[in-house]
Amino acid sequence: MATGQQWVLVEMVQAFYEAPAYHLILEGILILWIIRLLFSKTYKLHETYKLTEKEKEELIEEWQPEALVPPVSKDYPTLNYDVVTGPPSHKITINGKDCINFASFNFLGLLDNERVKQKALASLKKYGVGTCGPRGFYGTFDVHLELESRLSKFMKTEEAILYSYGFATIASAIPAYSKRGDIIFVDEAACFAIQKGLQASRSLIKYFKHNDMEDLERLLKEQELEDLKNPRKARVTRKFIVVEGLYINTADICPLPELVKLKYKYKVRIFLEESMSFGVLGDHGRGVTEHFGVNIDDIDLISANMENALASIGGFCCGRSFVIDHQRLSGQGYCFSASLPPMLAAAAIEALNIMEEDPDVFRVLREKCKHVYNALQGTPGLKLAGVPVAPALHLELERSSGSRESDMKQLRSVVDYCMERHVALTLARCLEKEERFLPPPSIRVVVTIEQTEEDIQKAVACIREAASALLIS
């Protein structure tokens, strides 16, 4: 209404006259400043100069990318694979020569087992080969559920979860729990799959010297002091220790009882990777926890792949339901990938059956390992890395020539010499540029339960011959 407006206007004008001078001046300056900002030209920080269209076209024309991949020379050592014709079992035909297999991780000799093959065949006739879908979308078969429950019963844990690829098991498990801001303490000799899992998790990684509990304790103490300075942050920062049961790079065992003590003292969780020790250590093959007599509930997560002792494909994690159930929704390799083909799961179930029926195989395997360990001591020019109970040992050069390439060539000549004499060995392979702590070049010697006394003696004699002929010169 007119009177209302007028009345307000009169009040306004009155206020204008009554206001103190500095107030009016301040308001005036502010209004002028706003007007100036409104009309000034905006500029982005990184485009303080503008390129003309012609200049842009020139830049685009000039730019030359690198080649997609650098060329690889014809005689690059890892380019030409050794070709195996026929089944990769105890007697293996490699590059046309029949050899005794001292190179594949077939610890319990189950690659060639008739029962396992029959079960896989029966499963193939029922389900076909592939699963055509991830676990969430009709890719869960009753075989998967059975294998998971069998594995959890075998390892005496609450639950187990199955992955379709051994490498992806630990590489998906670590980032599911540890995120940016969390802290992980890892052994220096951790395998590549663990390193990829660590990289994917974006957490803060602290390496401690291989199997050195004092170094680990020092790092934990430092972290404790940090936590005291900032208790709010410490309350939400999770801490993990990731170790392997039997290290694939150095063939020795982690000191698990001390680790469990450190766990409760400094309140960190332990993730144990048991790819090499599952089905090898312990009275019943349950791995390094059984070997040391540690209560399995003390380990938060055990991850293993089924490609070594179980002679199948894939991997699994086991532990308490509280821990494992989380991976069903957040394990990347579980949710976004097709499930394990059912015939491979059926083969793994049968392999587990065989392991449970005859626990004596583990003792026999350990004796053979000890035997080979003792026999290979004192090889001229080579030194043996590992512990007597490890089934996959490393033979390193006693005196390195200084260049990794020439070391590899020398070791390769030893391997070739042995292959000529029908003993199949292999070089331990790794990606030189990607590994954090590069292990020295070595020959991998694998002990399996199918090797007889004379096989072992022949192999040892062959290696000694090769070493003295080619390395001592």
Place this chain on the structure above:
Amino acid sequence: MMVAVLTYMGYGILTIFGYLRDFLRHWKIERCHIAREKEEQKDFVPLYQDFENFYTRNLYMRIRDNWNRPICSVPGAKMDLMERATYDYNWTFEYTGRVVQDVINLGSYNYLGFAENTGPCADSAAEVTMKYGVGVASTRQEIGNLDRHEEMEKQVARFLGVESAMAFGMGFATNSMNIPALVGKGCLILSDELNHASLVLGARLSGSTIRVFKHNNMQSLEKLLREAIVHGQPRTRRPWKKILIVVEGIYSMEGSIVRLPEVIALKKRYRAYLYLDEAHSIGALGPRGRGVVDYFGLDPCDVDVMMGTFTKSFGAAGGYIAGKRELIEYLRSHSHSAVYATSMSPPVVEQIITSMKCIMGEDGTTIGSERVQQLAENTVYFRKRLREMGFIIYGNNDSPVVPLMLYMPAKIGAFGREMLKRNIGVVVVGFPATPIIESRARFCISAGHSKNMLDQALNVISEVGDLLQLKYSHHRLQLSSARPFDDDVYEDIDD
């Protein structure tokens, strides 16, 4: 508009209930079914933040029975499901022991129908199982490289029309282990908005800079390319070492096909490299089943890195990368998978060889090309009928992945359950695989579906759609939905 409002309301109500239930659980008024931390470890830093699992506890648990449904037969066009019952609202499941037989399978990625347990593929796989065993127990570079692997790789190269190929044991791992081998620090990855988790993980692990362009939007891609070349790396202004464009053939949640001719034109103009992930499109698109390159009639040499999986159209498992000889030689020595991961299992390799021969017609029959044609026909028919009924469908007309929009959270659970009651198995997806208001049901057409099965499925979908009011579209053909089929329209024609 109305639908969007109702969807947000639905989520709002669920969130409020979620907070209420959490409150009750915290004060122990309601019994808590969640697994608990160990007593001795109660004073450790908690493994999960409570808030992270809010969605899981309160929304996902209600409709959990639509996923992880166990099956006990071949995942073919029809399957047998194990019946599950839950007495405590989906916290635990029990198996009643009964089997639901002959459920029409619209969920498995069985595009060409090779998921079968009889026939030449299964026979040769059986032979190989008995001869070679199931496992390999060594890596490709050590002693796990079998002659069958080499033969399969040569065959894949022939199939795709490229110089050479290399195969890996897991499709997910193929991406996450080989992208880091190709690009590294100082390189740029331009990836589509809706790329799969494996591509995102591979890009992150490589350490290069990642820039995202809008889904299938060529202007957005060109803008990013120009900006990248002109301005170089951020802060140091050095030129980029390489630019890699990462796209997929068919996007699994949208059903859309990549605009390959335009991407290749852009790539040639700006000298970038193209990484094409054909996980869903290999075998499923194209007149000869050779994937999206065949569909557009382009030259496979234009795509620098062709990647695909064997899980979907070949009924096996694993992935491959194919391209020029130099690329594959580099990958043989530098790929993470070749050095550290066990090689593929022999029967799986045999299945790939046989099914590929079948598709190429090298086994002397025409089964392969018939299946490719059948899939194309099924796809077109299914999509046409759904659109006529009034549903909103996403994706390209030729893609066998058909997402049907549901939008509201309650309908996700209801749709899945109603379809199962009527003996049809479908896949429903919600957040976080899709944006929160765009939940959908996704159908995967197979060459194994006969026209009868498709008609049966379509009738049921229409019924459920009426029941749940899912026919959001305004372009409905009154003919097919309003009246029953056997009516007077065709009487005069028959006479």
